[in-house]
Amino acid sequence: MRSILDAARERAAAREGASDERIDADAQSLTEAFERAEADGRVPVIAEVKPTSPTTDGERTDDPVELAESMVAGGAAALSVLTEPEHFGGSTDALERIRAAVDVPVLRKDFVVREAQLDAVEADVLLLIVRFLDEEGTDDLADLLTAARERGFQVLVEAHTASEVERALGAGAEIVGVNNRDLAKLEVDLETFETVATEVPENVTLIAESGIATTNDALAMREAGADALLVGSAIVDAAGGSDVEANTRRLVTAESDATAETAADADTDAEADTQS
Numbered sequence: 001m002r003s004i005l006d007a008a009r010e011r012a013a014a015r016e017g018a019s020d021e022r023i024d025a026d027a028q029s030l031t032e033a034f035e036r037a038e039a040d041g042r043v044p045v046i047a048e049v050k051p052t053s054p055t056t057d058g059e060r061t062d063d064p065v066e067l068a069e070s071m072v073a074g075g076a077a078a079l080s081v082l083t084e085p086e087h088f089g090g091s092t093d094a095l096e097r098i099r100a101a102v103d104v105p106v107l108r109k110d111f112v113v114r115e116a117q118l119d120a121v122e123a124d125v126l127l128l129i130v131r132f133l134d135e136e137g138t139d140d141l142a143d144l145l146t147a148a149r150e151r152g153f154q155v156l157v158e159a160h161t162a163s164e165v166e167r168a169l170g171a172g173a174e175i176v177g178v179n180n181r182d183l184a185k186l187e188v189d190l191e192t193f194e195t196v197a198t199e200v201p202e203n204v205t206l207i208a209e210s211g212i213a214t215t216n217d218a219l220a221m222r223e224a225g226a227d228a229l230l231v232g233s234a235i236v237d238a239a240g241g242s243d244v245e246a247n248t249r250r251l252v253t254a255e256s257d258a259t260a261e262t263a264a265d266a267d268t269d270a271e272a273d274t275q276s
């Protein structure tokens, strides 16, 4: 299989020939969706519809709209939908159907390297990956960021290292995602977020991405400063079962459950005190 980047360049070239109409996105605010979640005690989670990936065996053939609806029922603040066809089994059609079916913001997850790719499908939020930009055959991050905003998209800029975060901020990113997965080696290390997050100023919305599997992982990412979590595998093919709604809810309620547990512990302690 050719590389993700080569595939992206080729899809970009195909779109350049197609000269689609320019998207004029009517976008729902991602940060407001996070605030609504926080206001009712939910951890802001972006749940991801990803039929397959280079690190997954096989491909899920469930109806993506049903998956998405279960995620929202489980309390997801927003959704992420892969539209990359070759390595992730995604499609713009799935994104359109999901976006029409749910009332939360939807992120288009793809490898956008050229402006022409922006017009493939409307979404609330668009992903730009620092690692794949500013090099030969791709556009500049700052130019793409501007071009995406001109079309009405909010933009999530993804970084993996401190220097990529610097490039994201330098280009004017207001929403930054730190990917715990190294896209070259495809290995996940949650310490990536814990280390790199310290580079991001308070006024920037910060998202921890990938490899978040347990409620403890979720708590650790929040502790390290994540305003929101982006979770795919642990919701869709969790070891504990594939009840997507329950898997989403488990992460969404991680903090309220932890508080309840501490309170219960305190109660038991108080009881022990009165009895002694």
Ligand SMILES: O=P(O)(O)OC[C@@H](O)[C@@H](O)c1c[nH]c2ccccc12
Pocket (backbone or CB within 6 Å): 048, 050, 109, 110, 129, 158, 179, 209, 210, 211, 212, 230, 231, 232, 233, 234
């Ligand atoms: O399935 P996970 O480990 O929960 O990860 C979700 C998401 O972060 C991951 O799919 C992802 C992060 N950045 C990407 C860029 C392209 C494609 C996919 C991704």
